[in-house]
Amino acid sequence: xxxxxxxxxxxxxxxxxxxxxxxxxxxxxxxxxxxxxxxxxxxxxxxxxxxxxxxxxxxxxxxxxxxxxxxxxxxxxxxxxxxxxxxxxxxxxxxxxxxxxxxxxxxxxxxxxxxxxxxxxxxxxxxxxxxxxxxxxxxxxxxxxxxxxxxxxxxxxxxxxxxxxxxx
Numbered sequence: 510x511x512x513x514x515x516x517x518x519x520x521x522x523x524x525x526x527x528x529x530x531x532x533x534x535x536x537x538x539x540x541x542x543x544x545x546x547x548x549x550x551x552x553x554x555x556x557x558x559x560x561x562x563x564x565x566x567x568x569x570x571x572x573x574x575x576x577x578x579x580x581x582x583x584x585x586x587x588x589x590x591x592x593x594x595x596x597x598x599x600x601x602x603x604x605x606x607x608x609x610x611x612x613x614x615x616x617x618x619x620x621x622x623x624x625x626x627x628x629x630x631x632x633x634x635x636x637x638x639x640x641x642x643x644x645x646x647x648x649x650x651x652x653x654x655x656x657x658x659x660x661x662x663x664x665x666x667x668x669x670x671x672x673x674x675x676x677x
Contacts, residue, residue, distance in 0.1 A: 571610060578603030621654075628658050637663075 561580060568576050578600045585597020631640050640659070644652045 572607070574603045574610065575607035578605075578607055621658075624654070625658050625662075628655065629662060631659075 565573060565576060581596050581600025581603060583600075585594050585600055588594050588596070628640075631637055637659070644655060649656070
């Protein structure tokens with residue numbers, strides 16, 4: 510017994526005759542199975558998508574917009590014709606956002622973010638003075654990170670509030 514060769518058999522989707530085709534045969538036919546190339550393209554696309562999801566999970570938070578922008582821009586360049594090429598626009602926006610992101614490597618660590626959240630609880634001037642008095646008891650080398658975070662939070666609070674000259 511031999512295996513059948515892989516050929517594209519025709520399948521009859523509707524066996525009734527068309528009113529215009531008197532005696533000419535079938536109404537509509539289509540191929541029985543998709544081609545081998547089409548299946549490999551689909552499998553390859555799924556493998557690429559799974560790989561990109563794993564890559565996005567492994568990439569540091571600072572570099573995620575850069576990774577997304579690179580992938581979308583490359584896909585937009587490959588799919589230039591038609592509406593699929595429109596994915597290049599968000600890709601370029603992600604690339605610009607990655608370029609404009611502050612280059613602070615310490616801000617990426619979860620420990621630093623938790624420390625920033627805890628220090629943000631000291632929001633009133635009296636609480637800040639008490640915290641400064643506590644930090645003054647220790648050497649500057651030991652409290653440099655805390656003082657840096659507090660200075661950034663003060664600067665952000667000062668720039669977000671309108672000044673007295675602008676209130677008039």
